[in-house]
Amino acid sequence: MIVKKSNPLYEQIYDNIKESIINGEFKSGERIVDGWIAENLGVSRSPVREAFRKLEQDGLIVNQDGTTYVYKPNVDDVIELFEVRAGLEGMAVFLATKSITDQQIDELSQSILLVEKAIKENRMAEVIKLNTFFHEFIVKSSGNKRLLEMMGKINNLILLYRNNFFAKFYGNDVFINDHYEVVEAMKIRNPELASEKMREHILNDLDQLIEKLSAQQDS
Structure with a gap:
C-alpha cells in the first residue's frame, strides 16, 4: 500500500x-x-x-x-443484498428507459459485444469491468439522485461479490442473454418490461450464487 x-x-x-x-x-x-x-x-x-x-x-x-x-458473506446476506439490488436497479432501468438516448443504448449494446469477446478470450477481469459498467451506466441514466445515493451505499459489497465470485461461479455467458433482453426492452421504450427483465436478471444471478455459496459452505 x-x-x-x-x-x-x-x-x-x-x-x-x-x-x-x-x-x-x-x-x-x-x-x-x-x-x-x-x-x-x-x-x-x-x-x-x-x-x-x-x-x-x-x-x-x-x-x-x-x-x-x-467481511465473509453468507447466504442470508447475499439474499438480502440481491433483493435490494433487484428493487433499486429495476426502478433505475424503468426511469432510464424513459429518458435514455439512442446513443446511450448503443453504448450499452456495445458493452455486451465486448463482454462476449472478453469471455471468448478468457479475460475475466475485463468481463467483470464491463458487467459493472452495464449496471452502473443504467443506474446513472435513471437521473434519480436518491436512488444513486442508495446504490452507492451497497456498491462496495456488490463489487466485492463480483470480484470474488464472478470468475468462480459465472463460467458461462448466460447473463449476456439477460443483458440483451434488458437492452431490447429499452430500445422499444417499454419501461415496465425493462424493469421486469432487470429484476429477473438479478434474481437469476442470486439463484446461481446461492447454489454455489451453499455448496461451498457445506464442503
Missing part, C-alpha cells in the same frame, strides 16, 4: 484497504489488525482506526469482541 500526502490520511488508508478487500488481497474472514496496517504504512494507529470505522460502515469489515475481520 502507498500513502500520498494530498488527501486526508485516513481516506487514503481507507481507499487502500477497500481496494485490497474488493480485489481479494485480504481474504474473506481474514483477521485485519490496525497496528499491523499502521506499522506497514509508517503511520499512527489513529487514522487507521478512522479508516476502519468507515470500512465497517460500508460492511467490508466486521468487529467481533474487539477483533476485526474482513
Whole structure:
C-alpha cells in the first residue's frame, strides 16, 4: 500500500484497504489488525482506526469482541443484498428507459459485444469491468439522485461479490442473454418490461450464487 500526502490520511488508508478487500488481497474472514496496517504504512494507529470505522460502515469489515475481520458473506446476506439490488436497479432501468438516448443504448449494446469477446478470450477481469459498467451506466441514466445515493451505499459489497465470485461461479455467458433482453426492452421504450427483465436478471444471478455459496459452505 502507498500513502500520498494530498488527501486526508485516513481516506487514503481507507481507499487502500477497500481496494485490497474488493480485489481479494485480504481474504474473506481474514483477521485485519490496525497496528499491523499502521506499522506497514509508517503511520499512527489513529487514522487507521478512522479508516476502519468507515470500512465497517460500508460492511467490508466486521468487529467481533474487539477483533476485526474482513467481511465473509453468507447466504442470508447475499439474499438480502440481491433483493435490494433487484428493487433499486429495476426502478433505475424503468426511469432510464424513459429518458435514455439512442446513443446511450448503443453504448450499452456495445458493452455486451465486448463482454462476449472478453469471455471468448478468457479475460475475466475485463468481463467483470464491463458487467459493472452495464449496471452502473443504467443506474446513472435513471437521473434519480436518491436512488444513486442508495446504490452507492451497497456498491462496495456488490463489487466485492463480483470480484470474488464472478470468475468462480459465472463460467458461462448466460447473463449476456439477460443483458440483451434488458437492452431490447429499452430500445422499444417499454419501461415496465425493462424493469421486469432487470429484476429477473438479478434474481437469476442470486439463484446461481446461492447454489454455489451453499455448496461451498457445506464442503
